[in-house]
Structures are given as structure tokens and as C-alpha cells.
Amino acid sequence: MGCGASSQKDAVGGHRRRPGSVGDVVVFLPGLRVPRSVDLAQALGGRLDRSIVERMSALRARVVEMAMQESAAALKPRRKMAAARHGSSTANLLQALEDYLPFLLGLVKEGSTLRHTVQFTWTNQEDNAAEETTMEDAWYEVLSVLHLMAMICLLQANTLLLPRSYGDGYAPRVSEESRRATVDVFLKAAGYLDCAIRHVIPQIPPELRRQLPVDLVEGNLKALSLQALGQGVDMQLGLAIDSPKATLAVKRRLACEMVKYWQQVQESIPDLPGSDGWGKKHRLFVKWKYVEAKAAAYYFHGLILDEGNTEKSHGMAIAALQASEEFLKESKRVSEAFHATPPTSRSPTPFGTAKYMFDKIPKDASSKVRINQDLYTQEKVIGTPPPLPDFALALTPDDYDLPPLDPLWNKEDRRQ
Numbered sequence: 001m002g003c004g005a006s007s008q009k010d011a012v013g014g015h016r017r018r019p020g021s022v023g024d025v026v027v028f029l030p031g032l033r034v035p036r037s038v039d040l041a042q043a044l045g046g047r048l049d050r051s052i053v054e055r056m057s058a059l060r061a062r063v064v065e066m067a068m069q070e071s072a073a074a075l076k077p078r079r080k081m082a083a084a085r086h087g088s089s090t091a092n093l094l095q096a097l098e099d100y101l102p103f104l105l106g107l108v109k110e111g112s113t114l115r116h117t118v119q120f121t122w123t124n125q126e127d128n129a130a131e132e133t134t135m136e137d138a139w140y141e142v143l144s145v146l147h148l149m150a151m152i153c154l155l156q157a158n159t160l161l162l163p164r165s166y167g168d169g170y171a172p173r174v175s176e177e178s179r180r181a182t183v184d185v186f187l188k189a190a191g192y193l194d195c196a197i198r199h200v201i202p203q204i205p206p207e208l209r210r211q212l213p214v215d216l217v218e219g220n221l222k223a224l225s226l227q228a229l230g231q232g233v234d235m236q237l238g239l240a241i242d243s244p245k246a247t248l249a250v251k252r253r254l255a256c257e258m259v260k261y262w263q264q265v266q267e268s269i270p271d272l273p274g275s276d277g278w279g280k281k282h283r284l285f286v287k288w289k290y291v292e293a294k295a296a297a298y299y300f301h302g303l304i305l306d307e308g309n310t311e312k313s314h315g316m317a318i319a320a321l322q323a324s325e326e327f328l329k330e331s332k333r334v335s336e337a338f339h340a341t342p343p344t345s346r347s348p349t350p351f352g353t354a355k356y357m358f359d360k361i362p363k364d365a366s367s368k369v370r371i372n373q374d375l376y377t378q379e380k381v382i383g384t385p386p387p388l389p390d391f392a393l394a395l396t397p398d399d400y401d402l403p404p405l406d407p408l409w410n411k412e413d414r415r416q
Contacts, residue, residue, distance in 0.1 A: 022074070025345040027158035027231060028285040029151050029224075030278035031125035032071040033144060033215055035064050036132065043118040052408050056103040063100050066093045067148065074155055090159070094152050097145055102406040104145065107138035108203070109405060115139070126220070126278045127213035135211070139203045142402075143216055146196040150224065153189035157182045157231070163349050174351045176242070179235045186232035191398030193225035199402060214279070219270035223286070226268060229395045230261030230289060236395075237296065238352025252300035253391050255353075259297045260393055262290035277342070284338040288331055295327035296353055297388050299361050305386065306368060316386040321365040323385035328361050 040057045070093050107114045120141040121134040133140075160182045163172035201209065201218050214220060237254040240246035265286050302320030305313050339345045350358055 020342070021344045021346075023346060024162050024348045025158065025339070026161040026348060027154050028227070028282060029154040029158070030215065030282055032067065032074055032151055032155070033125055033148055034067045034071045034123045035060070035141075035144065036121035036123070037061070037064055038118060038120060040118060044114065047114060047117065049408070049411060051411070052103065052106070052406075055406075055408065056100075059096070059100040059103060063093070063096050063145075066096055070152070070155075090152050090156050094149060097149050097152075098403070101142070101145060102403050103408070104138065104141060105402060106405050106409040108142065109409070120144070124213040124215050126215045126282065128277060128279065130213055133211070133213045135208065137204065137208060139200060140208075140212075143196055143200045143204070143212075146192045146200065147216055147221070150189040150192040150196075150228075153185050153192070154224075154228065157185045157189070157228075160185065161348075161351075163351065172349070176239065179239060179352060183232045183235050186228040186235070187395065187398045188400075190225040190228040190232075190396075191400035193221045193228070194397040195400045195402065197221050197225070214270060217270050219268050223265045223269040225397060226261050226265045227286070227289075229393075229397070230258055230265060230293070232395050233258045233261060234289075234293075234353055238356070241353060241356045248300060248304050252297065252304055252389070255293065255297035255300050256388050256391050257393055257395075258293040259290070259388065260391075261395075262286065262293050266290060281338060281341045281343070281345075284334060284341055288334040288338050291327050291334055292331040292354065292357070295324050295331055295357055295361065298324035298327060298385060299357065299364070301386070301388055302368070303364070318369055319385045321361075321368050324361050325365040328357055 038060070040060065041053055044053050044056075066089075070089060073089070106112070107118070115138045116136050118138065118141075119134050119136045120138070121132055122144045123132045124130055127133075160178045161174055163174050165172045166175070197218060201221075204212075209218075233254055237251060237258060240251050240254055269283070269286060298320045302317045302324060305320060306317035308314065308317070335347060339347055349355075
């Protein structure tokens, strides 16, 4: 059976880098876990066809080099002008991981005796107790690869959602094209994580699962997958807000779905280290987005209730709009706490749902209260906010299946 080990220092004896600042953040990801170099030739030599060992070694070495470079770049505040260059490098790393998987999966194919022959080591980000984790189990390597692929997608989404100048005389902005593209990227990230939960975690024995770093525990994988879906709905809501064809009912449904996704994130997220670092920042991000989603949901719910003709519906509308305003204020406070928590970050200019909420909620809440106070007594207007409607969740992760083995493994089967 495989065994696991954790250590406090990295492979070269230094401590894990703790960035001071990570620049503009729209999409949260807890840094990038990075694989350490391993001598596959020594571990697999004589037990596997030389051509497979050499090809797998070359592919993994490429992944290690690119992941180290990307991790270092991800932890630095980036200038917007470097966004296109950075997008190209993340795409290259994602492709390198996709090229590596068909070779790696040969170690865990049915009947293989090679699953426990290599010690794989990866650095951690959210696990304060272990800076790196080593396991002699190829399924741990597969799990780590899928997690990294998902985090790269979140990194790509963050880059797409940073305002940029288009040379047309207008201020930097996030284009509709970029927002639409990120929905697909979010679903892709969720697909990788969903595959890890359904097809990889069950392959790892329970005793070894207990030794996984916080970064890779099932609750964290599920929370990150749901986060991707929640942010995907956020993009859809922002696009609906900008569309003259989208009705209030459509906007309310999307906002209420967003609340449900973030509520499920809160229920899934494990006990992350809360004193400092990525764990504390992760929890604050989830709280921020959950409260922000509630502000949007109560706002659109209040507008629809206000279309009613009764004193009761108007009273519920005002209660919903006032709740929306309070949630918006709370979301701003939590957002500030999130960005101030090390590694510090910045909030780019609001766009989409957030911009609309900041522009509309304070004005609409106060004006509706004033109008209805002329009609009813204040005691009747102010009350407990009505429950939000319950809608089925529409967004689901992309269907992602582990790729087939590389044809070179067929040659190995014939050799045996």
C-alpha cells in the first residue's frame, strides 16, 4: 500500500513562499500546488518499457518547470498589460498536464503493479501544518494533477475578468465577450474537480485519504467546484442585467441560484486554518460572495413583490429591499477584510452584478421606503424580510472523464 508523509520544509530546504500581495482578485484560488522533481527512471527502470519511462519523465519535468514558473507568477501582482502573455502561459501549462495524464494513468490501470513504486511530492498552499506532502501512490499524483488543472482555470478566469483598455477612448472595462468566456472556464474547472471527487478520491484508501493535505480533501474540492459554479452564475446574472430582454423574473432566479451555490460552498468547505494565510482568506471570500449574492437576490425579489397591489406585498417588498441594502453594506465590509488579509489583494473596478448593485440598491431601497411610508404607517412597512424563492440549480460541471491511456502502453502490454 502507499504511504504518506508531510514535511515543514520544501525539497531544497527552504520554507514555502508566502506572498505579500497577489494583486487584483476577482476569482479566488489559494495559490498553485507545485510538483517536486522525481527520478522516474530510477523508480521504474527495469519494470517498464524504456520509451514510456523516458516520455513520462520528459512530460513530468516539463510540468514541474512550468508549474514552478506559473506559481511564482501567480503570487506576484501583475500589470494588466501582461494579461495576454499570462493567459498564454497558463494555457501551455494546462496542455502540459493534459499531455502528461495519459502516461500517468498507466501506473494505475487495472492489474498494474506499478501504482506504489514512485514517491510523488507536491507543495501545499492552504495546509498550514504541512508545507508539502509525499505519497507513494500514483492516484495521489492524478488527484494533484486534476486539482492543479482546475486552479489554472480559476487563474485564467481571474485574468479574463480584470478590466483592460481597448484603445477606443473609453475607460478600461471587462468586455461582454470576456464575461461570457469565463462561464465556460468556470464550468471546465468544476468539471476537473467533479471528476476528482467521483473517480479519483474513491480509489485512495481511507487511511491515506486522512493524510491528504487540506488542499485536496473532498470537502475543499467540492467547495471549489461549487465556487466555480457560483461565479459562473454571477457572470450570467451580470449579462442578464445588461440585456434589455432579460426580465426581472430571470434576474431574480439567477440571483437566488447564486445564493444556493454559495450556501452549499459554506456547507462543504472544510475546517481551514483560520489564523492566517490562504485558509483565512478563503473563508472570507466565501462569506463575501454569499452575502453579496443575498443582496442581489433580495433586491430583485423586492422589486417583483413591489409590483403587487396590496399593502402586504408592498410591505414585504420594502423589507426585502432593506435587507438587500444591509447585505450590500455587509458585503462591502467583508470584501475589505478579504483584501486586507495576507496575502493582501486589491479589488478592481466593480463590473456586472456588483456595479449594478452598488448603483441601484441604495437608491431604490430609500425611494421605495419613502413612497410606501406615504401610503402606510412605518410600523407596517418595516418587517422581517420574506423568504427567497427556491429554484433548481441550472449550472452543472462540465462532463470530464479521465483520458484513455497513451498508445505506448499498448506496446508495454504486448511486451508483457
